[in-house]
Amino acid sequence: MPPATATTPSEIKFDTTAAVQRLVRFLGINAITGHEAPIGKELVAALKEVGVPAKAISFDDAHTRIPEPTPIGNLIVKLPGTGKKSAKPILFMTHMDTVPLCAGAKPKVVGKRVVNELEGTTALGGDNRTGCAVLVTLAAELIKQNLPHPPITMLFTVREESGLFGAKHLNPADLSGPTVGFNFDGRRAADVITGAIGADRWTVDIRGKAAHAGVAPEKGISATMVLALAMAEVHAGGWFGKVVKDGREGTSNVGWVGTTDGKSAGDATNVVTDFVHVKGESRSHDAKFVRDITAAFKAAFTNAVSKVKDHEGRTAKVKFTSRLDYVPFRLKPDAPVIKLAEAAVRAIGLEPNLRVTNGGLDANWMVKHGIPTVTFGAGQNEIHTVKEFVDLTEFESGCRLALALATAE
Incomplete structure (x- = not known):
């Protein structure tokens, strides 16, 4: 046959x-x-x-x-x-x-x-x-x-x-x-x-300073507040969720807030949170716009640092790391x-x-x-x-x- x-x-x-x-x-x-x-x-x-x-x-x-x-x-x-x-x-x-x-x-x-x-x-x-x-x-x-x-x-x-x-x-x-x-x-x-679509994945390490939240909160630097202010900025700027800018479209999300070993950020309600680890992503069919979305998050976290200080004027430290996940x-x-x-x-x-x-x-x-x-x-x-x-x-x-x-x- x-x-x-x-x-x-x-x-x-x-x-x-x-x-x-x-x-x-x-x-x-x-x-x-x-x-x-x-x-x-x-x-x-x-x-x-x-x-x-x-x-x-x-x-x-x-x-x-x-x-x-x-x-x-x-x-x-x-x-x-x-x-x-x-x-x-x-x-x-x-x-x-x-x-x-x-x-x-x-x-x-x-x-x-x-x-x-x-x-x-x-x-x-x-x-x-x-x-x-x-x-x-x-x-x-x-x-x-x-x-x-x-x-x-x-x-x-x-x-x-x-x-x-x-x-x-x-x-x-x-x-x-x-x-x-x-x-x-x-x-x-x-x-x-x-x-x-193409995507970036990014992480942020926010290092603040612990203090007794009931006795002397002013001596602490809240990593949680840095996160909150940064997220408020990206939301207000239209960079969170579905993102549309000048005819370009993409998405973003924060998918993890905690510590690097998988635990909850913060130890107790009476302690100013001294560390938060954040994971997020940016996506678009436009490779350049993926990077623009990621840059907006990086800028927001950088700006938020200067707004949260302890009683001596010291601020948190932020490490923002991004990597190309895949190209569109x-x-x-x-x-x-x-x-x-x-x-x-x-x-x-x-x-x-x-x-x-x-x-x-x-x-x-x-x-x-x-x-x-x-x-x-x-x-x-x-x-x-x-x-x-x-x-x-x-x-x-x-x-x-x-x-x-x-x-x-």
């Missing part, structure tokens, strides 16, 4: 039962962001089970460059081309970690959904074990059906949920030169995400990767919906690395909540889409 090809919806077939079993298997692995070793081990085992040679599977050293503790690097799988010799390499990718809320999830299939037996207590982890199952299913079907395909690199990144670190610290040379990338991380297979991108509508994506979505009987997102994706860094990358969904729903579930109809569409992309002529 000649090798099978995939050109129409009816011809794109795969073992749906095995794919769903694979998904449930991965959902049951407790491996949140920063603790990816168990899911990395399970992915390697699953890839070998479907026929991927051990020599084609490796972990990179990105974890040695990630500033947060990370046990393993990105998982990279390379499948040699079996089609035309002139075919250019392509990349399929996803992330292997989940948010901490997923710890201890127990998946079960109910009709055309995978739900959590512990509904109401943990999230499920469809973000992004759906992507993991799609990629392993792609490898399984390419091998089992002997489907012709170009050289394929599969990438399973670490620490996506805690800052896109795996993709950021990837060495692009480890991927063997893919010309386009397809990232599976979302809800609907027909949604083709062609652009995403927007691919042109006629980019080859988008044309390939649109054709593949239509090949599985759906109509492509091109859109941009206000969330960060590993694709942000892949584009920065020089690999034009679009993102699709594979059944995620109510992610990062205790109501999370996976829509198996969309998951199966995601698997078909991956096959259509890999076997397109």
